[in-house]
Amino acid sequence: MSAMLPKVDRLIFLLFLFFIAIPFILPVALPLPISPTTLKYKEILENLRKGDTIIWFVDAMIGAWAETAPGDIATFNFILEQCREKGVKFVMVTTFHAESLAYAETIFKNYLNTEGLTYGVDYVYLGWIPGYESALAGIAGNLPAIVKTDYYGTPISQIPMMQNLHSIDDFAISGFTSSTSPDPYIRQWSKKPIITNILAANIGWIMPYVEKRIIVAYLAGVRGAAEFEYLIGRIGSATKLISAQSTAHIYAVALLIAANIYYFGFVRRRGEVIKK
Amino acid sequence: MSFIRRIEIPIMIFVIFSLLILFNYFTGMAYEAASTVISWAPILWILSYIVGYVSMIRYHVIIIHKKQKDWIYSIIVLVCFIITFLLGQLYKPAFDFVFMHILLPLQVSMLSYVGFYTYTVFFRGARTRNIYALFLLVTAIIIMLWQAPATSAIIPSVVPISIWIRDVLQTGAIRAILIGIGLGIILIFIRTMFGYERSYVGGE
Structure with missing residues (x-):
């Protein structure tokens, strides 16, 4: 796992770049509710x-x-x-x-x-x-x-x-x-x-x-x-940056969910098997 | 000479001027004197910059002179300092160029670098190992969805929940911290007035 982590980092960085680049490459008008x-x-x-x-x-x-x-x-x-x-x-x-x-x-x-x-x-x-x-x-x-x-x-x-x-x-x-x-x-x-x-x-x-x-x-x-x-x-x-902020935040939420699925689905289950 | 170096002198200066400003604040009297004292602050601030520059130059010159480890970086620091300083004094457009096209991108890059690492922390560190971590995770997700304008438009229910988290939970905690800071400031001031707090004049 530890040997794999740098690769995970690279993947996370690349995907991050990809997600913040999308709004600049393909300008989409994401909704912006006014506070x-x-x-x-x-x-x-x-x-x-x-x-x-x-x-x-x-x-x-x-x-x-x-x-x-x-x-x-x-x-x-x-x-x-x-x-x-x-x-x-x-x-x-x-x-x-x-x-x-x-x-x-x-x-x-x-x-x-x-x-x-x-x-x-x-x-x-x-x-x-x-x-x-x-x-x-x-x-x-x-x-x-x-x-x-x-x-x-x-x-x-x-x-x-x-x-x-x-x-x-x-x-x-x-x-x-x-x-x-x-x-x-x-x-x-x-x-x-x-x-x-x-x-x-x-x-x-x-x-x-x-x-x-x-x-x-x-x-x-x-x-x-x-x-x-x-x-x-x-x-x-700011208008140009805000869409990138939206995609970056959605990506962050996706990472949090993915991290927990990985943790509960693989790491903890494997830990339980070892205990038994 | 030894009299001037006594630690009591700067403490006395602090006490006298602090009392003058406090007196003016609570009574409105001695307005001109208090204003004059406050107007010294920018001069002292600038002097502190000069002290900082002299100290920085001295530090790097010693490193270069003794050829200590990574002395080459000290040369770079000094050369950059001298060039930027001279440009600021002699040729403003070039100084603006240094600011806009070198300093600004470098500073923003440094912050962005931290941003990248934050994303790896999302994956590596944010695992719900206990109930408290679960609370933190759920709160983080709600706030992030709220802060992303697109998702708060698509899932409007995150807005009132986020506002409740901000106005009740977060503001309550911040208010407690602010009260703590305020009490701390008063305490430090009283300790300094009575000479117990001496760290600002090199004491313990």
């Missing part, structure tokens, strides 16, 4: 009014790109649409790690549609304010004391939309993308409603905050992103 949480997420962003400012902490690591970036790209473009149509203001910032800076910078420079918007008036990118929870606390308490310039090095005193932003009280809502703990955002920003785009595996972690309505809406990984892309009519990478 109420994603509907709520869109509703909250849609309900932002003229003059409302939303701040988003883009604190994901590069390894989480495949899972969180599609949701971020869709969300930020939708917020920018609200800026264009309603005069909402958007502040983007990263606090976590140098890797998060690279992650946020890539999205900011390559994936956002800022057509018709003026930088510094409708939206601003503050770059990296190192310190994670300390930075979150600083921005919430006294923003001008901790943020001196934006991403381009322009003093915030010269950025029109930053003139009225001094602390958490000046923001209508905050959002965060995280590939680690959601707790620091709750500790420092729970005074205002929070929304999040988070790894599907971390959903359990935020549920106590969702129940208490501290986090008012969330996107759950690639699935949430795909649902959101569908809702806003902007088909992106």
Whole structure:
């Protein structure tokens, strides 16, 4: 059996590759029911009014790109649409790690549609304010004391939309993308409603905050992103990935069942024969 | 000089600034002073990066100098570090290329590698040897069927069961963990304030 295991591994890996490749080779439109949480997420962003400012902490690591970036790209473009149509203001910032800076910078420079918007008036990118929870606390308490310039090095005193932003009280809502703990955002920003785009595996972690309505809406990984892309009519990478996720999960369930059939059908029965 | 190296100095700094921030938090007074202290955090964070870089360079230079085992990898680390650092400072488009086409695929590959091994674990490890394993297996299957949008559309009955598992079983357990973490943070803070917790200044 032990000599056979590497062969089993190879077979499992090959079948895994095969199952996740199917949706890319033969594009089939698998059903995608929209979760109420994603509907709520869109509703909250849609309900932002003229003059409302939303701040988003883009604190994901590069390894989480495949899972969180599609949701971020869709969300930020939708917020920018609200800026264009309603005069909402958007502040983007990263606090976590140098890797998060690279992650946020890539999205900011390559994936956002800022057509018709003026930088510094409708939206601003503050770059990296190192310190994670300390930075979150600083921005919430006294923003001008901790943020001196934006991403381009322009003093915030010269950025029109930053003139009225001094602390958490000046923001209508905050959002965060995280590939680690959601707790620091709750500790420092729970005074205002929070929304999040988070790894599907971390959903359990935020549920106590969702129940208490501290986090008012969330996107759950690639699935949430795909649902959101569908809702806003902007088909992106999450929609392409979601079918592969479906086939991968079905394959995982099949493996679990196969493992137990094998165990009860062969291994245990053989063990009983030996005992007798 | 020996006075400055005393362990009581950093503990005193910690206590004074912690009390200042707590005082501001509970009374709203000394706002400017507390804000100033918090605004030092990014500077300290950056300094910690510099300390990390110096330590990393020193570590690898020693390995190369003594030609210790696998010293060639230390050369690769240093060369990559220097190239990336210089690109970030001197030529942004090339740095973006390194990020998008080298670092990003490598990081995602590392995670995917773990994903492949998870699938072998499904086959090798997930065997129902007792009743607890059966509970775990059934829960895992239900949650996975729910998380796959196609199956949750075809078998809608998995949705309410999964939501119940998430909202009742999982949230209950997570809430207990969060309360435990909160109590732990308070306890560590009190121990640090009284000087019992000294690991952050190199004590025991």
